[in-house]
Amino acid sequence: MRELTSPSAVREIIRAHGFKVRKALGQNFLMDANIIEKIIQSAHLTDRDLVFEIGPGLGALTRRLARSAGTVIAIELDVNLLPILQETLADFPNARVVHGDALKVDFDRLAREQTGGAFGQQGKRYKLVANLPYYITTPILMHLLTGGFNLERLVVMIQKEVADRLQASPGGKDYGSLSVAVQYYTVPEMVARVPKTVFYPAPDVDSAVIRLTRREVPPVKVTSEELFFKVVRAAFGQRRKTLLNSLTGSGLADRETWLEVLAEAGIEPARRGETLSLQEFAHLANVFHLRVHS
Numbered sequence: 001m002r003e004l005t006s007p008s009a010v011r012e013i014i015r016a017h018g019f020k021v022r023k024a025l026g027q028n029f030l031m032d033a034n035i036i037e038k039i040i041q042s043a044h045l046t047d048r049d050l051v052f053e054i055g056p057g058l059g060a061l062t063r064r065l066a067r068s069a070g071t072v073i074a075i076e077l078d079v080n081l082l083p084i085l086q087e088t089l090a091d092f093p094n095a096r097v098v099h100g101d102a103l104k105v106d107f108d109r110l111a112r113e114q115t116g117g118a119f120g121q122q123g124k125r126y127k128l129v130a131n132l133p134y135y136i137t138t139p140i141l142m143h144l145l146t147g148g149f150n151l152e153r154l155v156v157m158i159q160k161e162v163a164d165r166l167q168a169s170p171g172g173k174d175y176g177s178l179s180v181a182v183q184y185y186t187v188p189e190m191v192a193r194v195p196k197t198v199f200y201p202a203p204d205v206d207s208a209v210i211r212l213t214r215r216e217v218p219p220v221k222v223t224s225e226e227l228f229f230k231v232v233r234a235a236f237g238q239r240r241k242t243l244l245n246s247l248t249g250s251g252l253a254d255r256e257t258w259l260e261v262l263a264e265a266g267i268e269p270a271r272r273g274e275t276l277s278l279q280e281f282a283h284l285a286n287v288f289h290l291r292v293h294s
Helices: 007-017 033-043 060-068 079-088 107-115 134-146 160-167 177-185 225-235 243-249 255-265 278-292
Strands: 050-054 071-076 095-099 126-131 151-159 186-194 207-214
Touching (some): 033 186, 050 060, 060 079, 060 095, 060 126, 071 079, 071 107, 107 126, 134 151, 134 177, 151 160, 151 186, 160 207, 177 207, 177 278, 255 278
Parallel strands (some): 050 071
Antiparallel strands (some): 151 207
């Protein structure tokens, strides 16, 4: 099987199957062998690993994953890509394709089913490596991080602007609720910046590969994760407003309560949400939790 790392190879297999690229599904197929190799190296794969892939497309990355990992489970939404993947992955019996919507997948359950219980919630941890469809980047990241799955590491290709948000520090324009969530659950590291020219068809924006290593424990202690993230979302809900006005507008509590909570937490009400650190958000949420449960 010819490697799918050139425009001619990609066009050839698309034409052979009469496949129509669907922009609505974020189908931009990576065809650069060097970028694929950087992705593989950053995942630190061994032949004992289970690796999930979301949106395998034509199978270029999947083939390389199957050479390094013990088992690869690729989740593909587009039924029209299944016959192409059957062809491109024919030489890799350790690569399995599951037709489904990754946003609805219970990864622990699927890992357990596909490995006879060796991986999953009660088994070993697994990895996820993917060129994520850009139209679901944020929802799929939140599903993976907040789902309680037994993930060890994620290496994902995403829009560069989103990658910048994942690593952003307080005070900058890129810092937001996604930054807080990702940094609460993982340690984000930029692996590579990727120009749009290495995809077929080319997307409208440049991309980046980022590695998210799951933390054993979060960097801050919160009394309630649910309330913590409600406070974070509320603080960023209206970025141009002060922290006090954003929190009040969230409906979680009235203005007087928030004034008292902010005073007790030692946080100036006139600050904006994007200036608060992870530690300050945790302290604010914990003080608020005490107030609403006292």
